[in-house]
Amino acid sequence: xxxxxAADDMPLLRIEGVSKSFGSFRxxxxxxxxxxxxxxxxxxxxxxCGKTTLLRMLAGFETPDEGRILLGxxxxxxxxxxxxxxxxxxxxxxxxxxxxxxxxxxxxxxRAGMPRAAIDTRVAEMVALVKLGGMEKxxxxxxxxxxxxxxxxARSLARRPKVLLLDEPLAALDKKLRESTQLExxxxxxxxxxxxxxxxHDQEEAMTMASRIGVMDAGRLQQVATPRDLYEAPATRWVxxxxxxxNLFEGEVSSHEHHRLTVATRDGGAIVVTDPRQPITKxxxxxxVRPEKVKLSRRGPASDADNSQAINRLEGxxxxxxxxxxxxxxxxxxxxxxxxxxxxANTARLDIDTLRAGQxxxxxxxxDDCVVLEQ
Ligand code: ATP
Numbered sequence: 003x004x005x006x007x008a009a010d011d012m013p014l015l016r017i018e019g020v021s022k023s024f025g026s027f028r029x030x031x032x033x034x035x036x037x038x039x040x041x042x043x044x045x046x047x048x049x050x051c052g053k054t055t056l057l058r059m060l061a062g063f064e065t066p067d068e069g070r071i072l073l074g075x076x077x078x079x080x081x082x083x084x085x086x087x088x089x090x091x092x093x094x095x096x097x098x099x100x101x102x103x104x105x106x107x108x109x110x111x112x113r114a115g116m117p118r119a120a121i122d123t124r125v126a127e128m129v130a131l132v133k134l135g136g137m138e139k140x141x142x143x144x145x146x147x148x149x150x151x152x153x154x155x156a157r158s159l160a161r162r163p164k165v166l167l168l169d170e171p172l173a174a175l176d177k178k179l180r181e182s183t184q185l186e187x188x189x190x191x192x193x194x195x196x197x198x199x200x201x202x203h204d205q206e207e208a209m210t211m212a213s214r215i216g217v218m219d220a221g222r223l224q225q226v227a228t229p230r231d232l233y234e235a236p237a238t239r240w241v242x243x244x245x246x247x248x249n250l251f252e253g254e255v256s257s258h259e260h261h262r263l264t265v266a267t268r269d270g271g272a273i274v275v276t277d278p279r280q281p282i283t284k285x286x287x288x289x290x291v292r293p294e295k296v297k298l299s300r301r302g303p304a305s306d307a308d309n310s311q312a313i314n315r316l317e318g319x320x321x322x323x324x325x326x327x328x329x330x331x332x333x334x335x336x337x338x339x340x341x342x343x344x345x346x347a348n349t350a351r352l353d354i355d356t357l358r359a360g361q362x363x364x365x366x367x368x369x370d371d372c373v374v375l376e377q
Pocket of ligand 1: 024029047048049050051052053054055056203
Protein backbone atom coordinates (compact mmCIF):
# COMPACT_ATOMS: atom_id res chain seq x y z
CA UNK A 3 0.00 0.00 0.00
CA UNK A 4 2.90 2.37 0.62
CA UNK A 5 3.55 2.53 -3.14
CA UNK A 6 0.40 4.67 -3.51
CA UNK A 7 1.54 7.90 -1.92
CA ALA A 8 0.08 11.02 -3.44
CA ALA A 9 2.38 12.88 -5.79
CA ASP A 10 2.50 16.63 -5.17
CA ASP A 11 0.78 17.69 -8.35
CA MET A 12 -1.93 15.02 -8.32
CA PRO A 13 -5.06 14.80 -6.20
CA LEU A 14 -5.18 11.68 -4.03
CA LEU A 15 -7.94 10.24 -6.19
CA ARG A 16 -8.59 10.99 -9.84
CA ILE A 17 -11.53 9.46 -11.68
CA GLU A 18 -11.13 9.93 -15.42
CA GLY A 19 -14.01 9.36 -17.83
CA VAL A 20 -15.24 6.23 -16.08
CA SER A 21 -18.30 4.34 -17.39
CA LYS A 22 -20.07 1.17 -16.32
CA SER A 23 -23.00 -0.50 -18.03
CA PHE A 24 -25.15 -3.43 -16.97
CA GLY A 25 -26.42 -4.89 -20.23
CA SER A 26 -27.56 -1.92 -22.27
CA PHE A 27 -28.11 0.24 -19.14
CA ARG A 28 -25.40 2.80 -18.41
CA UNK A 29 -25.22 3.09 -14.61
CA UNK A 30 -22.18 5.42 -14.65
CA UNK A 31 -21.63 7.59 -17.71
CA UNK A 32 -18.14 9.00 -18.53
CA UNK A 33 -17.73 10.43 -15.05
CA UNK A 34 -14.66 12.47 -14.05
CA UNK A 35 -13.89 13.70 -10.54
CA UNK A 36 -10.88 14.64 -8.40
CA UNK A 37 -10.90 14.12 -4.63
CA UNK A 38 -8.10 15.44 -2.45
CA UNK A 39 -6.35 13.86 0.54
CA UNK A 40 -8.24 14.44 3.78
CA UNK A 41 -11.51 15.45 2.12
CA UNK A 42 -14.93 14.45 3.38
CA UNK A 43 -16.72 14.05 0.07
CA UNK A 44 -20.39 13.12 -0.39
CA UNK A 45 -21.93 11.57 -3.49
CA UNK A 46 -25.55 12.66 -3.40
CA UNK A 47 -28.29 11.55 -5.74
CA UNK A 48 -31.62 9.77 -6.07
CA UNK A 49 -31.95 6.01 -5.86
CA UNK A 50 -30.49 4.29 -8.90
CA CYS A 51 -28.34 7.21 -10.10
CA GLY A 52 -25.16 5.10 -9.97
CA LYS A 53 -23.61 6.16 -6.64
CA THR A 54 -23.02 2.66 -5.33
CA THR A 55 -21.71 1.47 -8.69
CA LEU A 56 -19.11 4.26 -8.62
CA LEU A 57 -18.04 3.31 -5.07
CA ARG A 58 -17.80 -0.34 -6.05
CA MET A 59 -15.44 0.58 -8.90
CA LEU A 60 -13.25 2.54 -6.46
CA ALA A 61 -13.18 -0.44 -4.13
CA GLY A 62 -12.41 -2.82 -7.00
CA PHE A 63 -15.63 -4.88 -6.85
CA GLU A 64 -16.61 -3.70 -10.32
CA THR A 65 -14.37 -3.06 -13.32
CA PRO A 66 -14.97 0.12 -15.36
CA ASP A 67 -15.89 -0.43 -19.03
CA GLU A 68 -13.85 2.63 -19.91
CA GLY A 69 -11.82 5.32 -18.18
CA ARG A 70 -9.23 5.16 -15.41
CA ILE A 71 -9.08 5.48 -11.64
CA LEU A 72 -5.82 6.88 -10.32
CA LEU A 73 -4.82 6.76 -6.68
CA GLY A 74 -1.77 8.85 -5.85
CA UNK A 75 -1.16 9.15 -9.58
CA UNK A 76 -1.22 5.41 -10.31
CA UNK A 77 -3.84 3.46 -12.22
CA UNK A 78 -5.33 1.01 -9.71
CA UNK A 79 -6.98 -1.25 -12.30
CA UNK A 80 -4.50 -4.10 -11.72
CA UNK A 81 -4.71 -3.89 -7.91
CA UNK A 82 -7.02 -6.44 -6.26
CA UNK A 83 -9.75 -5.10 -3.92
CA UNK A 84 -8.14 -6.26 -0.66
CA UNK A 85 -4.77 -4.90 -1.76
CA UNK A 86 -6.09 -1.41 -2.44
CA UNK A 87 -5.57 1.19 0.28
CA UNK A 88 -9.30 1.72 -0.03
CA UNK A 89 -11.88 0.16 2.25
CA UNK A 90 -15.62 0.03 1.94
CA UNK A 91 -18.18 0.03 4.70
CA UNK A 92 -21.37 -1.53 3.44
CA UNK A 93 -24.93 -0.35 3.88
CA UNK A 94 -25.97 -3.50 5.80
CA UNK A 95 -22.62 -3.54 7.67
CA UNK A 96 -21.88 -7.10 6.41
CA UNK A 97 -20.57 -8.31 9.79
CA UNK A 98 -19.71 -11.99 10.18
CA UNK A 99 -22.51 -13.30 12.43
CA UNK A 100 -20.43 -16.15 13.92
CA UNK A 101 -17.52 -13.88 14.89
CA UNK A 102 -17.50 -11.64 17.96
CA UNK A 103 -16.72 -7.92 17.87
CA UNK A 104 -13.00 -8.43 18.34
CA UNK A 105 -12.70 -11.04 15.58
CA UNK A 106 -14.84 -9.03 13.19
CA UNK A 107 -12.48 -6.09 13.61
CA UNK A 108 -9.40 -8.34 13.40
CA UNK A 109 -10.54 -10.17 10.26
CA UNK A 110 -8.78 -8.06 7.62
CA UNK A 111 -5.64 -7.74 9.73
CA UNK A 112 -5.33 -11.53 10.06
CA ARG A 113 -5.85 -12.00 6.36
CA ALA A 114 -3.13 -9.43 5.71
CA GLY A 115 -0.78 -11.54 7.87
CA MET A 116 -0.30 -9.08 10.70
CA PRO A 117 1.38 -10.65 13.76
CA ARG A 118 -0.92 -11.53 16.66
CA ALA A 119 0.48 -9.00 19.14
CA ALA A 120 0.15 -6.18 16.60
CA ILE A 121 -3.43 -7.27 15.87
CA ASP A 122 -4.29 -7.11 19.59
CA THR A 123 -2.89 -3.59 19.83
CA ARG A 124 -4.69 -2.41 16.71
CA VAL A 125 -8.02 -3.96 17.73
CA ALA A 126 -7.80 -2.30 21.16
CA GLU A 127 -7.10 1.00 19.45
CA MET A 128 -10.10 0.59 17.13
CA VAL A 129 -12.42 -0.49 19.96
CA ALA A 130 -11.47 2.66 21.85
CA LEU A 131 -11.85 4.81 18.73
CA VAL A 132 -15.46 3.75 18.18
CA LYS A 133 -16.22 3.55 21.92
CA LEU A 134 -17.07 -0.16 22.12
CA GLY A 135 -14.97 -1.00 25.20
CA GLY A 136 -16.40 -4.00 27.10
CA MET A 137 -18.27 -5.39 24.09
CA GLU A 138 -15.35 -7.24 22.46
CA LYS A 139 -16.82 -10.69 23.15
CA UNK A 140 -20.34 -10.01 21.87
CA UNK A 141 -21.66 -11.46 18.64
CA UNK A 142 -23.42 -9.14 16.15
CA UNK A 143 -26.89 -10.39 17.16
CA UNK A 144 -26.20 -9.14 20.70
CA UNK A 145 -25.62 -5.59 19.48
CA UNK A 146 -27.93 -2.67 18.71
CA UNK A 147 -28.04 -1.12 15.22
CA UNK A 148 -25.78 1.72 16.31
CA UNK A 149 -23.27 -0.67 17.86
CA UNK A 150 -23.17 -2.85 14.73
CA UNK A 151 -22.50 0.29 12.74
CA UNK A 152 -19.52 1.05 14.99
CA UNK A 153 -18.10 -2.44 14.60
CA UNK A 154 -18.37 -2.14 10.84
CA UNK A 155 -16.65 1.24 11.01
CA ALA A 156 -13.86 -0.11 13.23
CA ARG A 157 -13.37 -3.06 10.89
CA SER A 158 -13.14 -0.85 7.83
CA LEU A 159 -10.67 1.51 9.53
CA ALA A 160 -8.50 -1.20 11.08
CA ARG A 161 -6.10 -1.47 8.14
CA ARG A 162 -5.75 2.31 8.05
CA PRO A 163 -6.85 2.78 4.47
CA LYS A 164 -6.12 6.02 2.66
CA VAL A 165 -9.71 6.21 1.50
CA LEU A 166 -12.78 5.01 3.34
CA LEU A 167 -15.91 4.47 1.26
CA LEU A 168 -19.18 4.58 3.17
CA ASP A 169 -22.32 3.38 1.40
CA GLU A 170 -25.36 4.88 3.16
CA PRO A 171 -23.67 4.20 6.53
CA LEU A 172 -26.45 5.70 8.63
CA ALA A 173 -29.52 4.50 6.73
CA ALA A 174 -30.44 1.84 9.29
CA LEU A 175 -30.27 4.17 12.30
CA ASP A 176 -33.16 6.18 13.73
CA LYS A 177 -33.16 9.96 13.31
CA LYS A 178 -31.65 10.91 16.67
CA LEU A 179 -28.89 8.32 16.49
CA ARG A 180 -28.24 9.22 12.86
CA GLU A 181 -27.67 12.87 13.77
CA SER A 182 -25.31 12.13 16.64
CA THR A 183 -23.44 9.58 14.52
CA GLN A 184 -23.03 12.16 11.75
CA LEU A 185 -21.15 14.40 14.18
CA GLU A 186 -19.04 11.50 15.43
CA UNK A 187 -18.09 10.48 11.89
CA UNK A 188 -17.03 14.06 11.12
CA UNK A 189 -14.95 14.18 14.28
CA UNK A 190 -13.36 10.83 13.48
CA UNK A 191 -12.55 11.86 9.93
CA UNK A 192 -10.90 15.08 11.12
CA UNK A 193 -8.91 13.28 13.75
CA UNK A 194 -7.67 10.58 11.36
CA UNK A 195 -7.12 13.01 8.47
CA UNK A 196 -8.31 10.24 6.16
CA UNK A 197 -10.31 10.73 2.96
CA UNK A 198 -13.96 9.76 3.44
CA UNK A 199 -16.33 9.30 0.52
CA UNK A 200 -19.88 8.83 1.61
CA UNK A 201 -22.83 7.83 -0.56
CA UNK A 202 -26.21 9.16 0.45
CA HIS A 203 -29.57 10.12 -1.00
CA ASP A 204 -30.24 12.36 2.01
CA GLN A 205 -29.33 15.96 1.16
CA GLU A 206 -29.30 17.13 4.78
CA GLU A 207 -26.86 14.38 5.65
CA ALA A 208 -24.57 15.34 2.78
CA MET A 209 -24.79 19.05 3.64
CA THR A 210 -24.04 18.43 7.33
CA MET A 211 -21.04 16.20 6.90
CA ALA A 212 -19.27 16.85 3.63
CA SER A 213 -16.79 19.57 2.72
CA ARG A 214 -17.75 19.01 -0.95
CA ILE A 215 -20.69 17.31 -2.56
CA GLY A 216 -21.00 15.72 -5.98
CA VAL A 217 -24.65 15.67 -7.07
CA MET A 218 -25.33 12.70 -9.35
CA ASP A 219 -28.21 11.98 -11.66
CA ALA A 220 -28.50 9.27 -14.30
CA GLY A 221 -24.85 8.23 -14.02
CA ARG A 222 -23.45 11.75 -14.37
CA LEU A 223 -22.29 14.48 -12.03
CA GLN A 224 -24.63 17.47 -12.26
CA GLN A 225 -22.51 19.69 -10.02
CA VAL A 226 -19.58 19.41 -7.63
CA ALA A 227 -19.47 22.14 -5.00
CA THR A 228 -19.37 23.03 -1.33
CA PRO A 229 -22.70 22.62 0.50
CA ARG A 230 -23.11 26.41 0.57
CA ASP A 231 -22.49 26.85 -3.16
CA LEU A 232 -24.82 23.98 -4.05
CA TYR A 233 -27.59 25.66 -2.10
CA GLU A 234 -26.87 29.30 -2.95
CA ALA A 235 -25.70 28.83 -6.52
CA PRO A 236 -27.18 25.65 -7.98
CA ALA A 237 -25.94 25.08 -11.53
CA THR A 238 -29.17 23.64 -12.89
CA ARG A 239 -32.84 23.58 -12.14
CA TRP A 240 -32.54 19.90 -11.29
CA VAL A 241 -29.92 20.60 -8.61
CA UNK A 242 -31.94 23.56 -7.25
CA UNK A 243 -34.94 21.29 -6.78
CA UNK A 244 -33.01 18.29 -5.45
CA UNK A 245 -31.09 20.25 -2.81
CA UNK A 246 -33.52 22.01 -0.49
CA UNK A 247 -36.86 23.64 -1.18
CA UNK A 248 -37.11 26.29 -3.89
CA ASN A 249 -39.60 28.59 -5.64
CA LEU A 250 -39.23 28.53 -9.42
CA PHE A 251 -40.50 31.16 -11.85
CA GLU A 252 -40.24 30.48 -15.57
CA GLY A 253 -39.97 33.34 -18.01
CA GLU A 254 -38.13 35.21 -20.74
CA VAL A 255 -35.31 37.71 -20.29
CA SER A 256 -36.84 41.05 -21.30
CA SER A 257 -34.00 43.44 -20.48
CA HIS A 258 -30.45 43.38 -19.24
CA GLU A 259 -28.91 46.63 -18.03
CA HIS A 260 -27.16 48.23 -15.04
CA HIS A 261 -26.20 44.79 -13.71
CA ARG A 262 -29.86 43.87 -13.53
CA LEU A 263 -31.74 41.31 -15.52
CA THR A 264 -35.50 41.58 -15.89
CA VAL A 265 -37.40 38.36 -16.46
CA ALA A 266 -40.95 38.53 -17.76
CA THR A 267 -42.69 35.62 -16.07
CA ARG A 268 -45.34 33.39 -17.63
CA ASP A 269 -48.04 34.80 -15.34
CA GLY A 270 -47.57 38.34 -16.68
CA GLY A 271 -45.34 39.63 -13.89
CA ALA A 272 -41.69 40.61 -13.91
CA ILE A 273 -38.80 39.64 -11.65
CA VAL A 274 -35.65 41.71 -11.38
CA VAL A 275 -32.49 39.74 -10.77
CA THR A 276 -28.93 40.85 -10.03
CA ASP A 277 -26.42 39.88 -12.73
CA PRO A 278 -25.79 36.17 -12.57
CA ARG A 279 -22.27 34.82 -12.07
CA GLN A 280 -22.42 33.09 -15.41
CA PRO A 281 -23.34 35.06 -18.52
CA ILE A 282 -26.84 34.23 -19.66
CA THR A 283 -27.02 33.09 -23.28
CA LYS A 284 -30.62 31.94 -23.52
CA UNK A 285 -33.77 34.03 -23.34
CA UNK A 286 -35.88 31.29 -21.70
CA UNK A 287 -34.80 31.03 -18.08
CA UNK A 288 -35.98 29.92 -14.67
CA UNK A 289 -35.56 32.16 -11.64
CA UNK A 290 -34.99 30.27 -8.38
CA VAL A 291 -35.70 31.82 -4.98
CA ARG A 292 -35.24 29.89 -1.72
CA PRO A 293 -38.25 30.09 0.64
CA GLU A 294 -36.29 31.79 3.44
CA LYS A 295 -35.48 34.66 1.04
CA VAL A 296 -39.17 35.38 0.51
CA LYS A 297 -40.27 37.85 3.17
CA LEU A 298 -43.90 38.38 4.07
CA SER A 299 -45.61 41.47 5.24
CA ARG A 300 -49.22 42.42 5.88
CA ARG A 301 -48.68 46.15 5.54
CA GLY A 302 -45.90 46.23 2.98
CA PRO A 303 -42.15 45.97 3.69
CA ALA A 304 -41.57 46.71 7.35
CA SER A 305 -38.93 49.43 7.27
CA ASP A 306 -37.62 51.99 4.82
CA ALA A 307 -34.43 50.00 4.47
CA ASP A 308 -36.47 46.97 3.47
CA ASN A 309 -38.64 49.12 1.25
CA SER A 310 -35.82 50.06 -1.13
CA GLN A 311 -34.95 46.36 -1.41
CA ALA A 312 -38.48 45.17 -2.03
CA ILE A 313 -38.17 45.34 -5.78
CA ASN A 314 -39.91 42.06 -6.42
CA ARG A 315 -43.38 42.25 -4.90
CA LEU A 316 -46.02 39.60 -5.24
CA GLU A 317 -49.45 39.85 -3.72
CA GLY A 318 -51.62 36.96 -2.64
CA UNK A 319 -53.44 35.10 0.10
CA UNK A 320 -51.98 32.77 2.74
CA UNK A 321 -53.35 29.27 2.18
CA UNK A 322 -51.27 27.16 4.61
CA UNK A 323 -49.22 27.78 7.72
CA UNK A 324 -46.83 24.97 8.75
CA UNK A 325 -45.22 25.39 12.15
CA UNK A 326 -41.85 23.59 12.28
CA UNK A 327 -40.50 24.74 15.64
CA UNK A 328 -37.52 26.85 14.64
CA UNK A 329 -39.29 28.16 11.57
CA UNK A 330 -42.73 28.43 10.01
CA UNK A 331 -43.48 27.73 6.35
CA UNK A 332 -46.23 29.76 4.68
CA UNK A 333 -47.85 28.86 1.39
CA UNK A 334 -49.17 31.85 -0.52
CA UNK A 335 -51.49 31.67 -3.49
CA UNK A 336 -50.58 34.66 -5.62
CA UNK A 337 -53.18 36.67 -7.47
CA UNK A 338 -51.57 35.36 -10.66
CA UNK A 339 -52.50 31.82 -9.55
CA UNK A 340 -48.94 30.67 -8.81
CA UNK A 341 -48.01 29.34 -5.37
CA UNK A 342 -45.00 30.66 -3.44
CA UNK A 343 -43.49 29.25 -0.26
CA UNK A 344 -41.91 31.46 2.38
CA UNK A 345 -40.01 30.17 5.38
CA UNK A 346 -39.49 32.44 8.37
CA ALA A 347 -37.42 31.89 11.48
CA ASN A 348 -39.60 31.97 14.58
CA THR A 349 -38.01 34.96 16.20
CA ALA A 350 -40.27 37.61 17.66
CA ARG A 351 -41.85 39.35 14.65
CA LEU A 352 -45.32 40.27 15.74
CA ASP A 353 -46.55 41.33 12.35
CA ILE A 354 -45.86 37.86 11.01
CA ASP A 355 -46.62 35.80 14.11
CA THR A 356 -50.26 36.64 13.67
CA LEU A 357 -50.42 35.61 9.99
CA ARG A 358 -53.17 33.10 9.35
CA ALA A 359 -54.63 31.27 6.40
CA GLY A 360 -57.01 33.48 4.45
CA GLN A 361 -55.17 36.74 5.06
CA UNK A 362 -53.85 38.91 2.25
CA UNK A 363 -50.14 39.37 2.24
CA UNK A 364 -47.27 40.92 0.31
CA UNK A 365 -44.45 38.49 -0.53
CA UNK A 366 -41.22 40.17 -1.54
CA UNK A 367 -37.57 39.47 -2.24
CA UNK A 368 -34.55 41.36 -3.51
CA UNK A 369 -32.73 40.97 -6.86
CA ASP A 370 -29.78 39.48 -4.91
CA ASP A 371 -32.00 36.73 -3.53
CA CYS A 372 -32.57 35.24 -7.00
CA VAL A 373 -30.56 32.73 -9.03
CA VAL A 374 -31.08 32.56 -12.80
CA LEU A 375 -30.97 29.07 -14.27
CA GLU A 376 -30.72 28.30 -17.96
CA GLN A 377 -31.60 24.61 -17.79
P1 ATP B 1 -29.41 3.38 -4.30
O1 ATP B 1 -29.35 4.68 -3.57
O2 ATP B 1 -30.82 2.89 -4.51
O3 ATP B 1 -28.50 2.34 -3.75
P2 ATP B 1 -27.50 4.00 -6.37
O4 ATP B 1 -27.45 5.40 -6.84
O5 ATP B 1 -26.46 3.56 -5.43
O6 ATP B 1 -28.93 3.70 -5.80
P3 ATP B 1 -26.58 1.88 -8.08
O7 ATP B 1 -26.68 0.83 -7.05
O8 ATP B 1 -25.23 2.36 -8.43
O9 ATP B 1 -27.50 3.12 -7.68
O10 ATP B 1 -27.31 1.37 -9.38
C1 ATP B 1 -27.40 2.14 -10.56
C2 ATP B 1 -28.25 1.41 -11.55
O11 ATP B 1 -27.56 0.26 -12.04
C3 ATP B 1 -29.58 0.91 -11.01
O12 ATP B 1 -30.58 1.15 -11.98
C4 ATP B 1 -29.37 -0.56 -10.79
O13 ATP B 1 -30.57 -1.27 -10.97
C5 ATP B 1 -28.34 -0.91 -11.84
N1 ATP B 1 -27.45 -2.00 -11.39
C6 ATP B 1 -26.58 -1.95 -10.36
N2 ATP B 1 -25.90 -3.10 -10.23
C7 ATP B 1 -26.34 -3.92 -11.20
C8 ATP B 1 -26.02 -5.25 -11.61
N3 ATP B 1 -25.07 -5.98 -10.99
N4 ATP B 1 -26.68 -5.77 -12.66
C9 ATP B 1 -27.62 -5.04 -13.31
N5 ATP B 1 -27.97 -3.78 -12.98
C10 ATP B 1 -27.34 -3.22 -11.95
